[in-house]
Every structure is written in C-alpha cells, then in structure tokens.
Amino acid sequence: MLMNRDIKDAIRYIQISFLLIILLIPVLYVAGAPLVSYLVSKGRMIMIAGAPGYPHEYNPELSDIDIISSSIADISKIDKPEQGTQYGSIYCERIGLSVALYFGDDAISLQKGAGQYPLSGLPGRGRPILISGHDITFFAPLELITEGDIINIVTEYGSFDYELVGTLITDASDTTAYKLTLNREQLILYTCYPFGKLIGDRDGRIFFYCDPVTSD
Amino acid sequence: MKRKHNNIKAGLSLVFAFLLTVLLVILFISFGLGIGVFNSRSIIKSINKTNYYDKVYVDISQRTEELLLQAGLPSTLLSDIITAGRVHADGMNYIKEATSKKHQAYTTDNRLSKNQAYTTDNRLSKNQPVITDNTLSQPQNTLYNDIKANILEHIEQIGIRQSSDLSKEITEVTDAIEYEYKSKIQMRFIEYLMSYKSEYGRLMIVMVPSLILLISVLCYMLIRVHRIIYRGIRYIVYALLASSLMTLAASLYLLLTKSYNKLMLAQDYYYQFMSEYIRLNIIVFTYIGMMGLIVAMALITLIGLMRNKIMNINN
Numbered sequence: 001m002l003m004n005r006d007i008k009d010a011i012r013y014i015q016i017s018f019l020l021i022i023l024l025i026p027v028l029y030v031a032g033a034p035l036v037s038y039l040v041s042k043g044r045m046i047m048i049a050g051a052p053g054y055p056h057e058y059n060p061e062l063s064d065i066d067i068i069s070s071s072i073a074d075i076s077k078i079d080k081p082e083q084g085t086q087y088g089s090i091y092c093e094r095i096g097l098s099v100a101l102y103f104g105d106d107a108i109s110l111q112k113g114a115g116q117y118p119l120s121g122l123p124g125r126g127r128p129i130l131i132s133g134h135d136i137t138f139f140a141p142l143e144l145i146t147e148g149d150i151i152n153i154v155t156e157y158g159s160f161d162y163e164l165v166g167t168l169i170t171d172a173s174d175t176t177a178y179k180l181t182l183n184r185e186q187l188i189l190y191t192c193y194p195f196g197k198l199i200g201d202r203d204g205r206i207f208f209y210c211d212p213v214t215s216d
Numbered sequence: 217m218k219r220k221h222n223n224i225k226a227g228l229s230l231v232f233a234f235l236l237t238v239l240l241v242i243l244f245i246s247f248g249l250g251i252g253v254f255n256s257r258s259i260i261k262s263i264n265k266t267n268y269y270d271k272v273y274v275d276i277s278q279r280t281e282e283l284l285l286q287a288g289l290p291s292t293l294l295s296d297i298i299t300a301g302r303v304h305a306d307g308m309n310y311i312k313e314a315t316s317k318k319h320q321a322y323t324t325d326n327r328l329s330k331n332q333a334y335t336t337d338n339r340l341s342k343n344q345p346v347i348t349d350n351t352l353s354q355p356q357n358t359l360y361n362d363i364k365a366n367i368l369e370h371i372e373q374i375g376i377r378q379s380s381d382l383s384k385e386i387t388e389v390t391d392a393i394e395y396e397y398k399s400k401i402q403m404r405f406i407e408y409l410m411s412y413k414s415e416y417g418r419l420m421i422v423m424v425p426s427l428i429l430l431i432s433v434l435c436y437m438l439i440r441v442h443r444i445i446y447r448g449i450r451y452i453v454y455a456l457l458a459s460s461l462m463t464l465a466a467s468l469y470l471l472l473t474k475s476y477n478k479l480m481l482a483q484d485y486y487y488q489f490m491s492e493y494i495r496l497n498i499i500v501f502t503y504i505g506m507m508g509l510i511v512a513m514a515l516i517t518l519i520g521l522m523r524n525k526i527m528n529i530n531n
Contacts, residue, residue, distance in 0.1 A: 013453065013454065013457060016233075016454045017454050017457035017458045017461060018458075019230075020234055020237045020454060020455065020458035021237075021458045021461060021462055024237055024238065024241070024458065024462065027238065042412075046405055046409065046412075047405060047479065047481065047490055048481065049404065049405075049408065050404040050405025050406070050407070050408050050409075051404075051405065051481055051482055051483060051486050052272070052399060052400050052402065052404075052483060052486060053400070053482075053483070054482075112480060
C-alpha cells in the first residue's frame with residue numbers, strides 16, 4: 001500500500017509538472033518571443049561585429065574584377081559583386097556606425113551587416129545606391145544621425161563620402177520613397193521605424209538620403 | 217461543500233504554482249547569465265581551450281609576412297619580434313583589461329579616429345584606427361619601436377641609403393604591421409559583452425530581490441492555502457520540477473543539436489572560440505536545471521518525512 005501511494009505520488013508529480021510546462025510554453029512564446037528575438041539579434045550582432053577585423057577585413061569576390069584602383073575612371077570597368085559577398089564597409093564616425101556592406105539584401109546578409117539592393121547602383125557609379133539594415137542591430141546608430149553628417153563607404157575600389165541631406169518616414173509599401181532610375185548618385189539608407197520596436201507591426205520605414213561629397 | 221472547497225484550494229494552488237514556475241524560470245535565466253554569459257572565467261576558459269591566441273599568432277605572422285614581402289623585405293624579418301609568447305601575453309592582458317570591473321565599456325567605434333576604414337590594397341588610410349595600447353604587456357610604443365628598429369637594421373645591413381621616401385615607406389610598413397597586430401589581439405566582442413554586462417548588473421540589482429520576494433510570497437501563500445504544510449510544499453515542488461525540467465530540456469536540446477556550431481563567423485579561430493563559449497554557457501544552464509531537480513528531490517524527501525510524521529502521530 002505504501003508502494004502504491006509512492007507510485008501515485010510520483011505519477012502526480014510528473015503529471016502536474018508537465019501540466020505546468022504545457023501551460024507555460026504558450027505564455028513564454030507570446031510574452032517572450034519578441035524579447036527573445038531581440039536578444040538573439042543583438043547577440044548575433046555583437047558576435048559578428050565583435051570579430052577581429054570587422055568590418056574592415058573581407059575577401060571581396062567581385063566577379064570579373066581585376067582592378068584595384070582608386071581612380072574614378074576605372075570604376076566603370078568594375079562588375080557587380082557576387083550576391084551575398086561583402087564588398088565594402090559603411091562608417092559614420094559621429095554616431096558610431098561601422099558596419100560591413102554586403103551585396104544583396106537577403107536575410108543572411110542583413111544578419112551580418114548592411115545589405116545593398118542588387119538592382120541599385122554601386123558607389124561611384126553615378127546611380128542611386130539603396131542599402132538596408134536592421135534597426136535593432138547594425139543600423140541602430142542611425143537613430144542619432146542628423147543632417148550634415150558624413151557617411152563613408154569604403155570599397156575595394158575606392159572610398160566614397162556622402163552627406164545626409166534629408167530623411168523620410170513612410171510605410172514599407174511606399175515605393176515612391178526612392179527612385180532607382182535617377183541619373184545621379186545618391187546613397188539611400190533605410191531601416192524599420194520606429195527604432196527598436198519589439199511588439200506590434202513593423203511596417204514603418206525611415207529613409208536617409210545622402211548626396212555625394214567626395215570620392216577617391 | 218467540502219469537495220468544492222478542496223477544488224477551489226487545488227485550483228488556487230495550481231495558479232500559484234504556475235506563477236511560481238514563471239518566476240523560477242526567470243530566476244534561472246538570470247543566474248545562468250550571471251554565472252555563464254557575463255562571467256569572465258568562461259571567456260578565458262574558452263580562449264584557453266581553443267588555443268585562440270596561438271591561432272591569432274599564426275594569422276598575425278602570415279599577414280606580417282605578406283606586408284613585409286609587399287615592401288620588399290624578407291618575410292622572416294620580424295619573427296623574433298612578433299612571437300607566439302608575445303601575442304599570447306598581450307592577448308591575455310587585453311582580455312584581463314577588457315573584463316575587469318574598472319574597464320570602461322566602449323565600442324571600437326568610439327575609439328576609432330576619423331576615416332578609420334582602409335582598403336585591402338592599401339592597408340593604410342589617413343588616420344588609422346587607434347587601438348588602446350594600455351592592454352599591451354609592454355610600454356605602448358615598444359612593439360612599434362622594435363619593428364622599426366629591426367627594419368632599419370636590415371636596411372643598414374644590406375647597405376641601402378636612407379632617404380626621406382624610404383623613411384616614409386618604412387613608417388608605413390611599421391604602421392601597417394602594428395595595426396594588424398593590435399587589431400587581431402583585440403576582441404571587440406568582449407567589449408560589447410562587458411557593456412551589456414553593466415546593464416545586466418543594473419537590472420539584476422532590482423530584479424533579483426524582487427524575484428526572491430515574489431517567490432517567497434508565493435511559497436508562503438501556497439503553504440497557507442493548505443491546512444497541512446507538506447501539501448503546500450508539494451505545489452512548490454511541482455513548480456520547481458517544471459522550471460528545472462524546462463531549463464534542462466532546453467539546454468540539452470541545444471547541446472545535442474549543437475546549435476552553437478551553426479554560427480556564421482569569418483575567422484576560423486574566432487568561430488571556434490564562440491562555439492566553445494556558447495557551449496560552456498549552455499552547460500551552465502544544464503547544471504542550473506539539474507540543481508533545481510536536486511532541490512526538488514530534497515523537498516520531495518522532506519514531504520515524505522513530514523507526511524510519515526503526521527501519520528505516526530495520527531496512529
């Protein structure tokens with residue numbers, strides 16, 4: 001009889017413990033998922049950004065490139081980088097922005113740094129350059145940027161400075177926020193808005209428009 | 217009527233046990249972060265286990281050789297200056313400084329001078345990044361001076377006359393090598409981590425006492441709801457078992473699936489360090505879960521003793 005009671009007790013311990021676990025899981029998921037996602041993103045960012053040499057060191061795999069030159073005249077001969085490769089770095093000293101620049105704005109590239117929309121132009125090529133990044137990780141410093149700040153993009157083939165001239169807050173669905181058919185160079189950085197929002201819809205976007213200052 | 221009363225007691229106890237489970241999970245996570253993630257010992261252990269600075273030395277040596285060859289100098293010119301021992305000593309010194317309490321949290325970006333970027337074809341740009349030298353084992357300009365002295369000695373030996381252009385090139389090569397050395401010794405991940413550690417510390421000052429207070433209140437309520445104490449303790453055990461099993465199961469799952477191997481990191485030695493560091497931290501949570509189970513077992517034993525005592529009294 002003692003044994004039966006012990007067995008009953010053991011079963012009850014297991015049953016009620018598992019009942020509590022089953023009740024806890026959805027609560028943790030609903031309440032904890034945004035926070036966990038935020039922490040995982042932050043953790044991933046500090047792992048990547050904390051690597052030795054980030055964001056300066058990279059092995060650019062520019063297809064068909066055989067020029068390492070800072071001459072603007074040679075830039076026209078540079079072909080596009082391979083999708084998903086880091087081909088440069090973006091800096092803005094005043095706000096502490098220092099991030100690797102990848103060709104392609106897929107999820108994996110954005111986990112490692114900033115991603116350039118492949119159909120936009122390359123720095124120095126005289127076309128709009130559209131670059132995105134996550135607001136809670138690599139593009140978080142953009143929350144502090146103001147007009148007049150200089151953003152520097154360093155690539156294998158040269159260094160290019162851009163000055164912030166304007167911003168726009170709009171929806172993700174607003175395709176009028178940028179025009180890739182323009183015949184002049186403009187750096188357009190964009191990210192989710194408001195910055196750091198964990199819960200609720202993430203449809204807001206903020207665009208930063210930067211005009212060229214100097215290029216090497 | 218009595219049955220209804222008992223049902224209400226059981227329902228209430230279950231609610232309290234559920235809340236207690238939530239609080240215990242949060243407490244376990246908080247402890248795990250403090251003992252594991254933000255503990256400098258786990259960083260140092262991971263560095264030692266993966267021979268991190270030995271591999272950094274290999275990386276620095278290769279890069280130094282490349283830079284020397286590019287400058288037309290023998291690749292082994294600095295093999296007596298940049299040694300494995302020096303790299304290891306400087307590296308561990310850096311880690312010690314970066315993880316010390318007095319260390320001011322900062323990101324590399326705050327320490328970089330203007331125009332810190334450089335291209336791979338020309339490692340030098342105007343105003344190269346400034347890396348804190350106070351972490352080096354020797355006075356801050358010793359490495360620079362040693363490198364430059366070695367290069368000058370070699371040039372003198374082969375009978376080349378020094379000109380202003382040559383001096384400038386020597387300075388450039390020395391700067392580049394020094395920069396490579398320092399940037400590889402430095403591990404900004406630790407700096408970022410320590411900045412989060414200070415925020416964690418501030419949060420824990422408020423959170424841990426609050427958690428302990430709430431847990432105590434819930435335990436007291438559970439005991440008070442039941443006329444017989446051990447019945448209240450039983451619900452505490454349910455909560456402890458649930459939270460410990462969750463912590464243990466989650467950490468075992470991560471360990472068995474080797475989720476720490478799926479990191480996307482560039483340098484191999486850094487990847488190995490991060491994998492080991494994350495693995496160690498997951499093990500910390502495993503131990504916390506096991507400790508919770510042990511405490512639960514102890515409480516179950518206590519419940520058994522209390523119940524037997526009551527039964528003996530009744531008999």
